[in-house]
Structure formats: structure tokens, C-alpha cells
Amino acid sequence: MTSDVEGLVKAAGSHDARALGKLLSMVEDNDPALPAVMSALRGAGVHASYVIGLTGAPGVGKSTTTSALISLWREREQRVGVLAVDPTSPFTGGALLGDRVRMQMHATDTDVFIRSMASRGQLGGIAASTPQAVRVLEATGFDVVLVETVGVGQAEVEIAATADTTVVLLAPGMGDGIQAAKAGLLEVADLLVVNKADRDGADAAVRELQNMIATGADREPGQWRPVVVRATATAAGGIDELVEAIDKHRAWLASTGAGERRRVDRAAHEIRSIALALLSARIGLRADDARLGELAAAVVVGTIDAYAAAGVLVNES
Amino acid sequence: MTSDVEGLVKAAGSHDARALGKLLSMVEDNDPALPAVMSALRGAGVHASYVIGLTGAPGVGKSTTTSALISLWREREQRVGVLAVDPTSPFTGGALLGDRVRMQMHATDTDVFIRSMASRGQLGGIAASTPQAVRVLEATGFDVVLVETVGVGQAEVEIAATADTTVVLLAPGMGDGIQAAKAGLLEVADLLVVNKADRDGADAAVRELQNMIATGADREPGQWRPVVVRATATAAGGIDELVEAIDKHRAWLASTGAGERRRVDRAAHEIRSIALALLSARIGLRADDARLGELAAAVVVGTIDAYAAAGVLVNES
Numbered sequence: 001m002t003s004d005v006e007g008l009v010k011a012a013g014s015h016d017a018r019a020l021g022k023l024l025s026m027v028e029d030n031d032p033a034l035p036a037v038m039s040a041l042r043g044a045g046v047h048a049s050y051v052i053g054l055t056g057a058p059g060v061g062k063s064t065t066t067s068a069l070i071s072l073w074r075e076r077e078q079r080v081g082v083l084a085v086d087p088t089s090p091f092t093g094g095a096l097l098g099d100r101v102r103m104q105m106h107a108t109d110t111d112v113f114i115r116s117m118a119s120r121g122q123l124g125g126i127a128a129s130t131p132q133a134v135r136v137l138e139a140t141g142f143d144v145v146l147v148e149t150v151g152v153g154q155a156e157v158e159i160a161a162t163a164d165t166t167v168v169l170l171a172p173g174m175g176d177g178i179q180a181a182k183a184g185l186l187e188v189a190d191l192l193v194v195n196k197a198d199r200d201g202a203d204a205a206v207r208e209l210q211n212m213i214a215t216g217a218d219r220e221p222g223q224w225r226p227v228v229v230r231a232t233a234t235a236a237g238g239i240d241e242l243v244e245a246i247d248k249h250r251a252w253l254a255s256t257g258a259g260e261r262r263r264v265d266r267a268a269h270e271i272r273s274i275a276l277a278l279l280s281a282r283i284g285l286r287a288d289d290a291r292l293g294e295l296a297a298a299v300v301v302g303t304i305d306a307y308a309a310a311g312v313l314v315n316e317s
Numbered sequence: 318m319t320s321d322v323e324g325l326v327k328a329a330g331s332h333d334a335r336a337l338g339k340l341l342s343m344v345e346d347n348d349p350a351l352p353a354v355m356s357a358l359r360g361a362g363v364h365a366s367y368v369i370g371l372t373g374a375p376g377v378g379k380s381t382t383t384s385a386l387i388s389l390w391r392e393r394e395q396r397v398g399v400l401a402v403d404p405t406s407p408f409t410g411g412a413l414l415g416d417r418v419r420m421q422m423h424a425t426d427t428d429v430f431i432r433s434m435a436s437r438g439q440l441g442g443i444a445a446s447t448p449q450a451v452r453v454l455e456a457t458g459f460d461v462v463l464v465e466t467v468g469v470g471q472a473e474v475e476i477a478a479t480a481d482t483t484v485v486l487l488a489p490g491m492g493d494g495i496q497a498a499k500a501g502l503l504e505v506a507d508l509l510v511v512n513k514a515d516r517d518g519a520d521a522a523v524r525e526l527q528n529m530i531a532t533g534a535d536r537e538p539g540q541w542r543p544v545v546v547r548a549t550a551t552a553a554g555g556i557d558e559l560v561e562a563i564d565k566h567r568a569w570l571a572s573t574g575a576g577e578r579r580r581v582d583r584a585a586h587e588i589r590s591i592a593l594a595l596l597s598a599r600i601g602l603r604a605d606d607a608r609l610g611e612l613a614a615a616v617v618v619g620t621i622d623a624y625a626a627a628g629v630l631v632n633e634s
Contacts, residue, residue, distance in 0.1 A: 035624040039625065042619055042621070267614075268612075271609060275628075276596070296581045296582070297584075304359070305352075309588045310595055313592045
């Protein structure tokens with residue numbers, strides 16, 4: 001087993017896409033050999049990729065923007081890894097995969113690796129496995145790793161927040177889309193992109209965002225103030241400016257030491273997630289032996305309350 | 318402390334809205350006395366409310382539908398409790414609370430209790446605290462408890478799925494809204510409501526949903542098949558039909574024993590959530606003493622990998 005893992009890690013490090021895909025499947029499936037994989041990746045040496053999170057409501061143009069960003073980075077001879085994180089749903093798997101077609105123009109470029117990630121029911125879901133997937137791409141020599149998520153829920157927002165630079169995409173005139181986007185998305189943004197900037201309402205959206213940033217009481221002095229960029233990603237408009245803004249944020253992170261702190265925070269978050277999954281697996285095992293079912297039935301008839309039942313479960317684990 | 322808790326529980330049981338509000342704040346804040354509250358509520362006797370989950374994308378008319386449902390249930394002399402669960406965001410608190418204005422017509426009815434719930438950063442967030450809030454309303458004598466959530470993420474979908482009957486609201490012609498709604502919402506639906514049924518595209522939406530249900534390979538024989546209802550909630554259109562469909566589902570749950578199983582599953586889920594929060598608090602305590610920070614820094618420089626670090630944390634806890 002261990003030698004298999006080492007072979008895979010070595011092959012992935014030599015830019016073998018199949019080996020890389022296999023390692024990411026192991027992450028997705030929460031494979032029992034995952035701890036060995038992570039240990040082998042660490043042994044292969046730390047290669048720090050620059051990690052960019054890209055999030056936004058459905059329909060704001062995330063895939064198009066990602067594709068335009070890949071093109072620009074490739075002009076700079078950067079190796080680019082993309083993790084496209086989808087909420088799991090048997091009903092929509094097809095539709096969401098369809099979006100990925102927009103990135104197909106990069107399919108034959110061996111220095112671009114694109115992977116759709118879905119959580120398969122493990123605890124913590126996508127939020128738990130994405131940092132591991134990023135580690136795989138980091139250790140195998142990608143210069144830039146872009147994590148694209150649909151910004152619809154707290155978990156997705158958290159994924160975006162695990163990046164070095166978090167980019168939130170909005171579109172003008174989305175009505176409820178913008179309202180939803182505001183729900184948790186703005187707090188995590190280092191950069192805000194108003195995409196589809198040729199549409200009515202783009203100026204108003206930019207102004208609204210700039211006002212929000214200016215009045216943001218939650219930013220301390222010396223903190224980064226989010227930058228607003230206008231883009232028309234379908235025509236690659238504003239992508240230069242977006243990459244410039246990313247570079248500026250990257251330089252700021254490096255010069256202030258904020259980048260280092262962010263990486264430590266990210267690692268702490270990752271360790272906690274894994275630790276929680278380990279503990280949960282312990283409880284899960286006990287649940288298999290019908291103990292949880294007994295306790296649940298007792299809660300329903302009122303012989304014990306849920307807190308007391310949880311205490312029993314924890315103390316027995 | 319314990320006597321305070323018993324006083325509160327007693328007052329809430331006598332329909333004292335202030336005491337009820339206090340208990341729900343304790344749930345939201347994950348108050349240290351919460352285990353005592355839950356024990357006292359159990360001691361007060363099990364009163365089973367019928368719990369209805371109502372979810373859908375922003376803008377489909379959840380608040381309007383909720384308000385119309387409350388009116389109908391009040392005609393039947395049911396005591397109605399509503400938990401309106403909002404994703405937390407400092408930016409949108411105001412906007413989302415604005416929606417609640419639509420329910421203000423019930424504000425003076427002492428047999429209606431409406432509460433906005435927000436997670437305040439505790440582990441598991443809203444998903445963890447909502448079942449506890451439902452228990453508070455159950456134990457204090459509400460006939461019907463309606464849990465309204467914005468269906469935007471996995472956590473919100475899970476909240477809806479903790480109900481006896483889960484109603485998913487859709488609106489025709491929402492484009493991406495419907496696509497987003499499909500992401501995880503349809504699997505949890507017992508009833509589907511196409512609201513704003515006077516709009517173009519309503520017939521197509523109903524047909525599309527009925528086709529999806531008919532071809533749904535994931536439903537075993539003898540399982541409930543979701544019912545599609547058309548509504549125009551602003552004019553209370555279709556609300557009678559919705560309540561009829563809820564009653565039909567309720568009768569089905571009772572006659573097949575599926576309702577009992579669902580309640581046990583729900584309790585099991587609740588116990589696991591609390592147990593996980595208890596375990597997480599243990600890890601959290603250790604994190605305070607800088608151990609997690611040390612391990613995170615070691616992961617960043619590559620002297621240990623995140624899995625190994627998590628193992629250290631768990632074994633020390």
C-alpha cells in the first residue's frame with residue numbers, strides 16, 4: 001500500500017495527469033490511505049502554490065472568468081490547477097458538468113489540470129476535502145491553484161476563504177442573485193469583480209460595492225480593503241486588471257506578513273476539520289452497532305433528551 | 318441556575334412569549350445551561366408538534382406563503398410557531414429582516430410566535446441549533462411548527478429535511494434560480510409548490526417537475542411520491558390545496574409508520590450533531606492553549622502533514 005502511494009505521488013510530481021487524478025479521487029472518497037498520501041506529499045517537499053478562490057452566485061460567469069484567467073496565466077508560463085467544486089446533487093450533476101465545457105479549450109494543455117470535485121457524503125463534505133485537494137496540487141508543482149465554487153451556502157463561502165486571494169464575482173441586475181451574493185460573500189472577498197460590466201446597472205453595482213467597502217466598519221486600519229474590478233469575461237475584458245489586482249494583493253500579503261498568518265490560519269482550520277472527521281468517525285462506528293438508534297428512539301418517546309443522549313454517546317466513544 | 322431554567326420553561330409552557338424568546342436565545346447562543354433547558358423541557362412532557370419545513374431560493378415567495386399558511390391554520394385554531402432561519406451576514410441582516418415584515422400581520426396574535434434565527438458562529442451553525450429550537454416550540458405546546466429557510470446551501474437543505482413534511486417552493490421563469498433550487502432541494506421535497514403560478518412558464522415548470530418525479534429512480538415502491546401544487550401566495554391562491562397536500566402527507570406518514578421512523582432518524586441526526594459539537598468543544602479548548610497554532614505553523618513549513626497533526630490533536634484531547 002505505502003509503496004503504491006509513493007509511486008503515485010512520484011508520478012503526479014512528474015506531471016502525470018492520471019496519477020494526479022487518482023490522488024484527487026482518493027481525497028474525494030476519503031480513502032483510508034489518505035493519511036499515507038498526505039505524508040508522502042509532505043515528504044516530496046513543500047512547493048507553495050498561490051491559491052485563488054473564485055466564488056459567486058450561479059450565472060455570474062465563474063467558468064468563463066476561470067477560463068480567461070487560465071489563458072492569461074498560461075501566457076506567463078504558469079502551471080495552473082483548477083478545482084471546480086460542485087454541490088452534490090443527483091439531479092444536477094449533468095447540468096453543472098455542462099458548465100465545465102467552457103474550460104475545454106484548455107483540455108489539451110498539459111500544464112493545465114482541471115478537476116470537478118464533489119463531496120460524496122463524507123462528514124464536512126466538500127469543505128473538508130478541498131484543502132486536501134489543494135495540498136495535492138501544491139505538492140505536485142502547480143504555480144497557481146484556482147478553487148472555483150458556487151457561492152450559495154456557508155460551506156462554499158468557507159472554501160473560498162481558504163485561499164490566499166479570494167475573488168467574489170457579481171453580475172449587475174441579478175436582483176436576488178446579488179442579494180444572495182451579499183449573504184456572506186462580501187466578508188470573504190479580497191477582490192470583487194462586477195462581471196458582465198457592459199450591462200445596465202454595472203455602474204450602480206460598482207458604486208454600491210465601493211460604498212459598502214468605504215463604510216465597512218469591520219475592517220481595521222492597516223487591513224486590506226477589497227478592490228472592485230469591472231470585467232466582461234466573455235470577451236476577456238478586465239481580465240488583465242483582475243490579474244493585476246490579484247498580483248497587488250499577493251504583494252501586499254507578502255510585504256505585511258498577512259500572507260504567512262493566513263496560511264497558518266488555513267492550516268489550523270484544516271487540522272481542525274480533519275480532527276473533527278476523525279472524532280466523528282469514532283461516533284459513527286458506535287452508531288453502527290445500533291446504540292445511536294436506541295438513543296434516538298428514547299428521545300422520541302421522551303425518556304431522555306437529545307443533549308443527555310449525546311453525552312452518553314460521547315462518553316462511550 | 319436550574320430553578321431559573323425551570324421557571325422559564327414553566328412560563329414558556331403557559332404561552333409567555335418573553336420566556337419563549339429567552340429560551341430560543343439560549344439555543345441560538347449555545348448557552349451553557351442548554352442541557353438543563355432540554356432536560357427541563359423533556360420533564361414538562363412530550364408534546365408532538367407537526368413540523369413543516371419550507372425552503373426555496375431567494376425571491377420565490379417563502380415569507381408570503383408562510384404568512385398565508387399561518388392565516389389558514391389560525392382559522393383552524395391551531396397554535397403556530399415559525400422559525401425563520403437566516404444565513405448569518407452582517408451585511409444583510411437588515412434586508413432579510415425586512416422580509417419578515419410580511420408576517421407582521423400576525424404580530425398581535427398571541428397564538429402565533431415568529432422568530433428569526435441566526436447562527437452566531439457556533440459549530441454546525443444554524444443546522445445544529447434549529448432542531449433544539451424546534452424542541453422548545455414543541456414542548457411549549459405549538460400545534461404546528463414551521464421552519465422556513467433560504468434554500469441556498471447544503472446546511473439549509475438539511476434543516477428543511479428535519480421536518481415531518483418538507484415543502485420546496487419554486488417560481489417559474491427564475492432561470493438560474495430554478496437551477497440552484499434543483500441543487501439538492503428536490504431530493505428533500507415531500508411537496509413541491511410552483512408559486513407565482515400566474516406567470517409565464519408555470520405550466521412548463523409544473524410539467525418539468527412532474528416528469529422528474531415520474532422518472533425519479535431513487536424512489537422505491539411504497540415510498541411517498543412528491544406532490545406538485547400550484548400557488549399564488551400573494552392572493553392566497555393554492556394555499557388551501559397546499560394545506561390539503563400537507564394533511565395528506567401527514568396521514569400517509571401516520572398510516573405507514575414512516576412518520577415514526579422519520580422522527581427517530583431526526584432524533585439520531587440531532588444526537589450526532591450535539592455529540593459532534595461536544596467533541597469539537599474539547600478540541601477547541603486545546604486550541605486555546607496554542608497547541609493548534611504550533612501544529613498549524615509546523616504544517617506550513619512542512620515538518621508535519623495536516624493528517625498527522627490532526628491525529629496528534631485528537632489523541633491529546
